[in-house]
Amino acid sequence: MTAAALVPGRERTDEDRVAVRIDALTKRFGSGAAALTALDEVSFRIGAGEIVALLGLSGSGKSTLLKHVNGLQAPTSGGGTVLGTDLATAKAAELRALRRRIGFVFQQFHLVDRLTVLENVCTGALGSLRGPRLGLFTYPRPVREAALDRLDRVGLADWAFQRADTLSGGQQQRVAVARALMQEPRILLADEPVASLDPESSGQVMRLLRDVATQSRLTVLCSLHQVDVALSFADRIVGLRRGRVVMDVSTAGIGREEVMRLYREVGADPEAPGALPHHGGGAG
Ligand SMILES: Nc1ncnc2c1ncn2[C@@H]1O[C@H](COP(=O)(O)OP(=O)(O)OP(=O)(O)O)[C@@H](O)[C@H]1O
Incomplete structure:
Protein backbone atom coordinates (compact mmCIF):
# COMPACT_ATOMS: atom_id res chain seq x y z
CA MET A 1 0.00 0.00 0.00
CA ILE A 102 -9.26 31.10 -15.93
CA GLY A 103 -7.69 31.02 -19.39
CA PHE A 104 -9.31 33.09 -22.14
CA VAL A 105 -9.03 32.49 -25.88
CA PHE A 106 -10.35 35.17 -28.21
CA GLN A 107 -11.53 35.27 -31.82
CA GLN A 108 -8.63 37.54 -32.79
CA PHE A 109 -5.72 35.72 -31.26
CA HIS A 110 -4.23 38.85 -29.66
CA LEU A 111 -0.63 37.76 -30.15
CA VAL A 112 2.12 40.36 -30.30
CA ASP A 113 3.13 40.10 -33.97
CA ARG A 114 6.77 41.17 -33.63
CA LEU A 115 7.55 38.82 -30.71
CA THR A 116 8.58 35.22 -31.12
CA VAL A 117 6.01 32.50 -30.64
CA LEU A 118 7.79 31.40 -27.44
CA GLU A 119 7.77 34.88 -25.92
CA ASN A 120 4.07 35.22 -26.73
CA VAL A 121 3.44 32.01 -24.81
CA CYS A 122 5.60 33.28 -21.90
CA THR A 123 3.31 36.32 -21.57
CA GLY A 124 0.65 33.90 -20.33
CA ALA A 125 2.62 33.72 -17.07
CA LEU A 126 2.68 37.50 -16.54
CA GLY A 127 -0.19 37.32 -14.04
CA SER A 128 2.05 35.43 -11.63
CA LEU A 129 5.26 37.47 -12.25
CA ARG A 130 6.18 40.85 -10.88
CA GLY A 131 6.92 43.74 -13.19
CA PRO A 132 6.98 44.05 -16.98
CA ARG A 133 9.16 41.80 -19.15
CA LEU A 134 10.91 42.83 -22.33
CA GLY A 135 12.63 40.03 -24.18
CA LEU A 136 12.49 36.26 -23.87
CA PHE A 137 15.45 36.05 -21.50
CA THR A 138 13.84 38.37 -18.95
CA TYR A 139 11.47 35.48 -18.16
CA PRO A 140 12.74 33.01 -15.53
CA ARG A 141 14.05 29.78 -16.99
CA PRO A 142 11.20 27.63 -15.54
CA VAL A 143 8.73 29.92 -17.33
CA ARG A 144 10.57 29.50 -20.65
CA GLU A 145 10.65 25.75 -20.14
CA ALA A 146 6.95 25.66 -19.30
CA ALA A 147 6.23 27.72 -22.43
CA LEU A 148 8.17 25.24 -24.59
CA ASP A 149 6.22 22.41 -22.99
CA ARG A 150 2.89 24.15 -23.79
CA LEU A 151 4.05 24.76 -27.37
CA ASP A 152 4.87 21.09 -27.65
CA ARG A 153 1.36 20.24 -26.43
CA VAL A 154 -0.18 22.30 -29.23
CA GLY A 155 2.24 20.79 -31.79
CA LEU A 156 4.23 23.97 -32.45
CA ALA A 157 7.52 23.46 -30.61
CA ASP A 158 9.38 23.73 -33.93
CA TRP A 159 7.98 27.23 -34.40
CA ALA A 160 9.13 28.60 -31.02
CA PHE A 161 11.63 31.11 -32.42
CA GLN A 162 9.58 32.35 -35.38
CA ARG A 163 7.91 35.74 -35.23
CA ALA A 164 4.23 35.28 -34.36
CA ASP A 165 3.06 37.07 -37.50
CA THR A 166 4.72 34.50 -39.75
CA LEU A 167 2.25 31.81 -38.61
CA SER A 168 -1.10 30.99 -40.21
CA GLY A 169 -4.33 31.95 -38.42
CA GLY A 170 -4.89 28.40 -37.18
CA GLN A 171 -1.33 28.18 -35.87
CA GLN A 172 -1.67 31.56 -34.16
CA GLN A 173 -4.80 30.37 -32.40
CA ARG A 174 -2.95 27.26 -31.23
CA VAL A 175 -0.24 29.57 -29.82
CA ALA A 176 -3.01 31.49 -28.03
CA VAL A 177 -4.20 28.19 -26.51
CA ALA A 178 -0.62 27.44 -25.38
CA ARG A 179 -0.46 30.93 -23.83
CA ALA A 180 -3.73 30.35 -21.96
CA LEU A 181 -2.36 27.02 -20.64
CA MET A 182 0.58 28.86 -19.00
CA GLN A 183 -1.79 29.89 -16.23
CA GLU A 184 -2.57 26.23 -15.51
CA PRO A 185 -6.21 27.27 -15.62
N1 LIG B 1 -20.41 47.38 -23.02
C1 LIG B 1 -21.63 47.39 -23.58
N2 LIG B 1 -22.39 48.50 -23.56
C2 LIG B 1 -23.62 48.51 -24.11
N3 LIG B 1 -24.19 47.45 -24.72
C3 LIG B 1 -23.48 46.32 -24.77
C4 LIG B 1 -22.16 46.23 -24.22
N4 LIG B 1 -21.70 44.97 -24.42
C5 LIG B 1 -22.67 44.30 -25.09
N5 LIG B 1 -23.74 45.12 -25.29
C6 LIG B 1 -24.98 44.73 -25.94
O1 LIG B 1 -25.45 43.56 -25.30
C7 LIG B 1 -26.03 42.67 -26.26
C8 LIG B 1 -25.33 41.33 -26.19
O2 LIG B 1 -24.02 41.51 -26.74
P1 LIG B 1 -22.95 40.32 -26.81
O3 LIG B 1 -21.71 40.91 -27.38
O4 LIG B 1 -22.87 39.67 -25.49
O5 LIG B 1 -23.65 39.33 -27.85
P2 LIG B 1 -23.01 38.08 -28.60
O6 LIG B 1 -24.04 37.01 -28.54
O7 LIG B 1 -21.67 37.78 -28.04
O8 LIG B 1 -22.87 38.62 -30.09
P3 LIG B 1 -21.82 38.20 -31.24
O9 LIG B 1 -22.15 36.78 -31.62
O10 LIG B 1 -22.10 39.18 -32.34
O11 LIG B 1 -20.43 38.36 -30.65
C9 LIG B 1 -25.90 43.35 -27.62
O12 LIG B 1 -27.12 44.01 -27.90
C10 LIG B 1 -24.78 44.33 -27.41
O13 LIG B 1 -24.92 45.46 -28.25
Whole structure:
Protein backbone atom coordinates (compact mmCIF):
# COMPACT_ATOMS: atom_id res chain seq x y z
CA MET A 1 0.00 0.00 0.00
CA THR A 2 1.42 3.44 -0.85
CA ALA A 3 1.72 6.28 1.63
CA ALA A 4 -0.87 8.23 -0.35
CA ALA A 5 -3.37 5.43 0.06
CA LEU A 6 -3.06 5.75 3.86
CA VAL A 7 -4.15 9.41 3.74
CA PRO A 8 -7.90 9.60 4.21
CA GLY A 9 -9.57 10.93 1.06
CA ARG A 10 -10.56 14.58 1.14
CA GLU A 11 -14.31 15.17 0.92
CA ARG A 12 -15.27 16.40 -2.54
CA THR A 13 -16.41 19.99 -2.13
CA ASP A 14 -19.11 21.68 -4.19
CA GLU A 15 -16.32 23.52 -6.05
CA ASP A 16 -14.82 20.17 -7.09
CA ARG A 17 -18.12 19.17 -8.66
CA VAL A 18 -19.55 22.41 -10.06
CA ALA A 19 -17.07 24.84 -11.61
CA VAL A 20 -19.59 27.46 -12.72
CA ARG A 21 -22.91 28.16 -11.09
CA ILE A 22 -24.85 31.05 -12.61
CA ASP A 23 -28.04 32.06 -10.80
CA ALA A 24 -30.66 34.43 -12.19
CA LEU A 25 -27.93 36.65 -13.61
CA THR A 26 -29.23 39.80 -15.26
CA LYS A 27 -27.06 42.37 -17.01
CA ARG A 28 -28.46 45.67 -18.21
CA PHE A 29 -26.47 48.28 -20.10
CA GLY A 30 -27.55 51.93 -19.89
CA SER A 31 -30.55 53.18 -17.99
CA GLY A 32 -34.08 54.49 -18.47
CA ALA A 33 -35.63 54.20 -21.91
CA ALA A 34 -32.22 53.45 -23.44
CA ALA A 35 -31.55 50.46 -21.15
CA LEU A 36 -30.69 47.22 -22.90
CA THR A 37 -31.02 43.86 -21.18
CA ALA A 38 -28.13 41.77 -22.47
CA LEU A 39 -28.64 38.88 -20.02
CA ASP A 40 -32.04 38.16 -18.55
CA GLU A 41 -32.23 35.92 -15.46
CA VAL A 42 -29.68 33.46 -16.84
CA SER A 43 -29.22 30.32 -14.73
CA PHE A 44 -27.15 27.22 -15.44
CA ARG A 45 -24.38 25.07 -14.01
CA ILE A 46 -21.21 23.67 -15.55
CA GLY A 47 -19.77 20.60 -13.91
CA ALA A 48 -16.00 20.42 -13.36
CA GLY A 49 -14.41 19.00 -16.50
CA GLU A 50 -17.49 19.58 -18.64
CA ILE A 51 -17.15 21.07 -22.14
CA VAL A 52 -20.01 23.41 -22.96
CA ALA A 53 -20.70 25.27 -26.21
CA LEU A 54 -22.62 28.52 -26.01
CA LEU A 55 -24.71 29.19 -29.10
CA GLY A 56 -27.03 31.98 -30.17
CA LEU A 57 -27.54 34.69 -32.74
CA SER A 58 -25.30 37.72 -32.81
CA GLY A 59 -26.25 39.96 -29.89
CA SER A 60 -27.86 37.16 -27.87
CA GLY A 61 -25.45 37.77 -24.98
CA LYS A 62 -22.71 35.14 -25.41
CA SER A 63 -19.70 37.46 -24.96
CA THR A 64 -21.39 39.28 -22.11
CA LEU A 65 -21.94 35.98 -20.33
CA LEU A 66 -18.29 34.94 -20.79
CA LYS A 67 -17.15 38.29 -19.36
CA HIS A 68 -19.28 37.68 -16.28
CA VAL A 69 -17.87 34.19 -15.78
CA ASN A 70 -14.35 35.59 -15.40
CA GLY A 71 -15.47 38.61 -13.40
CA LEU A 72 -14.68 41.21 -16.07
CA GLN A 73 -18.24 42.54 -15.87
CA ALA A 74 -20.45 42.79 -12.80
CA PRO A 75 -24.07 41.60 -12.87
CA THR A 76 -26.89 44.12 -12.51
CA SER A 77 -28.72 41.54 -10.38
CA GLY A 78 -28.35 37.90 -9.53
CA GLY A 79 -24.92 36.36 -9.99
CA GLY A 80 -23.43 33.03 -9.13
CA THR A 81 -20.15 31.46 -8.15
CA VAL A 82 -17.18 30.52 -10.32
CA LEU A 83 -14.60 28.21 -8.70
CA GLY A 84 -16.18 29.20 -5.40
CA THR A 85 -15.86 32.99 -5.98
CA ASP A 86 -19.13 34.87 -5.59
CA LEU A 87 -19.49 37.06 -8.70
CA ALA A 88 -21.82 39.57 -7.08
CA THR A 89 -19.86 40.25 -3.89
CA ALA A 90 -16.19 39.48 -4.70
CA LYS A 91 -13.71 42.32 -4.19
CA ALA A 92 -11.44 43.40 -7.05
CA ALA A 93 -8.49 41.38 -5.64
CA GLU A 94 -10.64 38.23 -5.43
CA LEU A 95 -11.76 38.71 -9.04
CA ARG A 96 -8.14 39.15 -10.13
CA ALA A 97 -7.29 35.91 -8.32
CA LEU A 98 -10.21 34.21 -10.07
CA ARG A 99 -9.01 35.43 -13.45
CA ARG A 100 -5.61 33.88 -12.82
CA ARG A 101 -7.37 30.50 -12.68
CA ILE A 102 -9.26 31.10 -15.93
CA GLY A 103 -7.69 31.02 -19.39
CA PHE A 104 -9.31 33.09 -22.14
CA VAL A 105 -9.03 32.49 -25.88
CA PHE A 106 -10.35 35.17 -28.21
CA GLN A 107 -11.53 35.27 -31.82
CA GLN A 108 -8.63 37.54 -32.79
CA PHE A 109 -5.72 35.72 -31.26
CA HIS A 110 -4.23 38.85 -29.66
CA LEU A 111 -0.63 37.76 -30.15
CA VAL A 112 2.12 40.36 -30.30
CA ASP A 113 3.13 40.10 -33.97
CA ARG A 114 6.77 41.17 -33.63
CA LEU A 115 7.55 38.82 -30.71
CA THR A 116 8.58 35.22 -31.12
CA VAL A 117 6.01 32.50 -30.64
CA LEU A 118 7.79 31.40 -27.44
CA GLU A 119 7.77 34.88 -25.92
CA ASN A 120 4.07 35.22 -26.73
CA VAL A 121 3.44 32.01 -24.81
CA CYS A 122 5.60 33.28 -21.90
CA THR A 123 3.31 36.32 -21.57
CA GLY A 124 0.65 33.90 -20.33
CA ALA A 125 2.62 33.72 -17.07
CA LEU A 126 2.68 37.50 -16.54
CA GLY A 127 -0.19 37.32 -14.04
CA SER A 128 2.05 35.43 -11.63
CA LEU A 129 5.26 37.47 -12.25
CA ARG A 130 6.18 40.85 -10.88
CA GLY A 131 6.92 43.74 -13.19
CA PRO A 132 6.98 44.05 -16.98
CA ARG A 133 9.16 41.80 -19.15
CA LEU A 134 10.91 42.83 -22.33
CA GLY A 135 12.63 40.03 -24.18
CA LEU A 136 12.49 36.26 -23.87
CA PHE A 137 15.45 36.05 -21.50
CA THR A 138 13.84 38.37 -18.95
CA TYR A 139 11.47 35.48 -18.16
CA PRO A 140 12.74 33.01 -15.53
CA ARG A 141 14.05 29.78 -16.99
CA PRO A 142 11.20 27.63 -15.54
CA VAL A 143 8.73 29.92 -17.33
CA ARG A 144 10.57 29.50 -20.65
CA GLU A 145 10.65 25.75 -20.14
CA ALA A 146 6.95 25.66 -19.30
CA ALA A 147 6.23 27.72 -22.43
CA LEU A 148 8.17 25.24 -24.59
CA ASP A 149 6.22 22.41 -22.99
CA ARG A 150 2.89 24.15 -23.79
CA LEU A 151 4.05 24.76 -27.37
CA ASP A 152 4.87 21.09 -27.65
CA ARG A 153 1.36 20.24 -26.43
CA VAL A 154 -0.18 22.30 -29.23
CA GLY A 155 2.24 20.79 -31.79
CA LEU A 156 4.23 23.97 -32.45
CA ALA A 157 7.52 23.46 -30.61
CA ASP A 158 9.38 23.73 -33.93
CA TRP A 159 7.98 27.23 -34.40
CA ALA A 160 9.13 28.60 -31.02
CA PHE A 161 11.63 31.11 -32.42
CA GLN A 162 9.58 32.35 -35.38
CA ARG A 163 7.91 35.74 -35.23
CA ALA A 164 4.23 35.28 -34.36
CA ASP A 165 3.06 37.07 -37.50
CA THR A 166 4.72 34.50 -39.75
CA LEU A 167 2.25 31.81 -38.61
CA SER A 168 -1.10 30.99 -40.21
CA GLY A 169 -4.33 31.95 -38.42
CA GLY A 170 -4.89 28.40 -37.18
CA GLN A 171 -1.33 28.18 -35.87
CA GLN A 172 -1.67 31.56 -34.16
CA GLN A 173 -4.80 30.37 -32.40
CA ARG A 174 -2.95 27.26 -31.23
CA VAL A 175 -0.24 29.57 -29.82
CA ALA A 176 -3.01 31.49 -28.03
CA VAL A 177 -4.20 28.19 -26.51
CA ALA A 178 -0.62 27.44 -25.38
CA ARG A 179 -0.46 30.93 -23.83
CA ALA A 180 -3.73 30.35 -21.96
CA LEU A 181 -2.36 27.02 -20.64
CA MET A 182 0.58 28.86 -19.00
CA GLN A 183 -1.79 29.89 -16.23
CA GLU A 184 -2.57 26.23 -15.51
CA PRO A 185 -6.21 27.27 -15.62
CA ARG A 186 -9.07 25.32 -14.11
CA ILE A 187 -11.50 26.88 -16.59
CA LEU A 188 -10.96 27.79 -20.22
CA LEU A 189 -13.25 30.39 -21.77
CA ALA A 190 -13.21 30.83 -25.53
CA ASP A 191 -15.09 33.54 -27.42
CA GLU A 192 -15.69 32.40 -31.00
CA PRO A 193 -12.18 30.94 -31.23
CA VAL A 194 -12.57 29.71 -34.82
CA ALA A 195 -14.77 32.44 -36.31
CA SER A 196 -11.94 33.79 -38.46
CA LEU A 197 -10.50 30.42 -39.50
CA ASP A 198 -11.07 28.19 -42.54
CA PRO A 199 -12.88 24.87 -41.87
CA GLU A 200 -9.65 22.82 -41.87
CA SER A 201 -7.84 25.05 -39.33
CA SER A 202 -11.03 25.43 -37.37
CA GLY A 203 -11.31 21.64 -37.00
CA GLN A 204 -7.68 21.43 -35.86
CA VAL A 205 -8.10 24.16 -33.24
CA MET A 206 -11.32 22.68 -31.85
CA ARG A 207 -9.82 19.17 -31.68
CA LEU A 208 -6.82 20.62 -29.89
CA LEU A 209 -9.04 22.49 -27.43
CA ARG A 210 -10.97 19.30 -26.73
CA ASP A 211 -7.79 17.25 -26.29
CA VAL A 212 -6.10 19.66 -23.89
CA ALA A 213 -9.34 20.11 -21.96
CA THR A 214 -9.78 16.37 -21.58
CA GLN A 215 -6.12 15.74 -20.66
CA SER A 216 -6.08 18.50 -18.03
CA ARG A 217 -9.69 18.00 -16.85
CA LEU A 218 -10.39 21.61 -17.78
CA THR A 219 -13.87 23.01 -17.63
CA VAL A 220 -14.62 24.75 -20.93
CA LEU A 221 -17.23 27.32 -21.93
CA CYS A 222 -16.87 28.27 -25.58
CA SER A 223 -19.09 30.53 -27.66
CA LEU A 224 -19.48 29.37 -31.23
CA HIS A 225 -21.42 30.21 -34.38
CA GLN A 226 -21.06 26.81 -36.04
CA VAL A 227 -23.59 24.19 -34.95
CA ASP A 228 -21.65 21.27 -36.44
CA VAL A 229 -18.50 22.33 -34.62
CA ALA A 230 -20.45 22.64 -31.36
CA LEU A 231 -21.96 19.17 -31.79
CA SER A 232 -18.61 17.47 -32.33
CA PHE A 233 -16.71 19.52 -29.74
CA ALA A 234 -18.96 19.91 -26.72
CA ASP A 235 -20.59 17.63 -24.16
CA ARG A 236 -23.43 20.06 -23.87
CA ILE A 237 -24.99 23.00 -25.71
CA VAL A 238 -26.45 26.03 -23.98
CA GLY A 239 -28.46 28.23 -26.35
CA LEU A 240 -29.12 31.91 -25.73
CA ARG A 241 -31.80 34.01 -27.32
CA ARG A 242 -32.18 37.69 -26.44
CA GLY A 243 -30.21 37.17 -23.25
CA ARG A 244 -32.17 34.14 -22.05
CA VAL A 245 -31.18 30.50 -21.85
CA VAL A 246 -33.68 28.80 -24.16
CA MET A 247 -31.82 25.56 -24.85
CA ASP A 248 -29.72 23.36 -22.58
CA VAL A 249 -29.02 19.89 -23.94
CA SER A 250 -26.45 17.14 -24.01
CA THR A 251 -24.89 16.80 -27.46
CA ALA A 252 -25.27 13.04 -27.08
CA GLY A 253 -29.02 13.23 -27.43
CA ILE A 254 -29.56 15.85 -30.09
CA GLY A 255 -29.21 16.29 -33.85
CA ARG A 256 -28.18 19.25 -35.98
CA GLU A 257 -31.71 20.13 -37.07
CA GLU A 258 -32.94 20.39 -33.53
CA VAL A 259 -30.11 22.75 -32.58
CA MET A 260 -30.73 24.83 -35.72
CA ARG A 261 -34.16 25.69 -34.32
CA LEU A 262 -32.34 28.03 -31.97
CA TYR A 263 -31.66 30.26 -34.99
CA ARG A 264 -34.75 29.66 -37.11
CA GLU A 265 -37.63 30.10 -34.71
CA VAL A 266 -36.65 33.58 -33.68
CA GLY A 267 -40.28 34.62 -33.27
CA ALA A 268 -41.13 31.60 -31.12
CA ASP A 269 -41.91 32.11 -27.45
CA PRO A 270 -38.92 30.64 -25.61
CA GLU A 271 -41.03 30.24 -22.48
CA ALA A 272 -43.57 27.96 -24.14
CA PRO A 273 -43.24 24.41 -22.77
CA GLY A 274 -41.23 22.26 -25.13
CA ALA A 275 -40.53 25.22 -27.44
CA LEU A 276 -36.86 24.28 -27.64
CA PRO A 277 -34.96 21.35 -26.14
CA HIS A 278 -34.14 22.11 -22.51
CA HIS A 279 -33.03 19.14 -20.50
CA GLY A 280 -31.49 21.30 -17.77
CA GLY A 281 -28.10 19.61 -18.14
CA GLY A 282 -25.07 20.20 -15.96
CA ALA A 283 -24.03 19.32 -12.49
CA GLY A 284 -25.99 19.97 -9.34
N1 LIG B 1 -20.41 47.38 -23.02
C1 LIG B 1 -21.63 47.39 -23.58
N2 LIG B 1 -22.39 48.50 -23.56
C2 LIG B 1 -23.62 48.51 -24.11
N3 LIG B 1 -24.19 47.45 -24.72
C3 LIG B 1 -23.48 46.32 -24.77
C4 LIG B 1 -22.16 46.23 -24.22
N4 LIG B 1 -21.70 44.97 -24.42
C5 LIG B 1 -22.67 44.30 -25.09
N5 LIG B 1 -23.74 45.12 -25.29
C6 LIG B 1 -24.98 44.73 -25.94
O1 LIG B 1 -25.45 43.56 -25.30
C7 LIG B 1 -26.03 42.67 -26.26
C8 LIG B 1 -25.33 41.33 -26.19
O2 LIG B 1 -24.02 41.51 -26.74
P1 LIG B 1 -22.95 40.32 -26.81
O3 LIG B 1 -21.71 40.91 -27.38
O4 LIG B 1 -22.87 39.67 -25.49
O5 LIG B 1 -23.65 39.33 -27.85
P2 LIG B 1 -23.01 38.08 -28.60
O6 LIG B 1 -24.04 37.01 -28.54
O7 LIG B 1 -21.67 37.78 -28.04
O8 LIG B 1 -22.87 38.62 -30.09
P3 LIG B 1 -21.82 38.20 -31.24
O9 LIG B 1 -22.15 36.78 -31.62
O10 LIG B 1 -22.10 39.18 -32.34
O11 LIG B 1 -20.43 38.36 -30.65
C9 LIG B 1 -25.90 43.35 -27.62
O12 LIG B 1 -27.12 44.01 -27.90
C10 LIG B 1 -24.78 44.33 -27.41
O13 LIG B 1 -24.92 45.46 -28.25
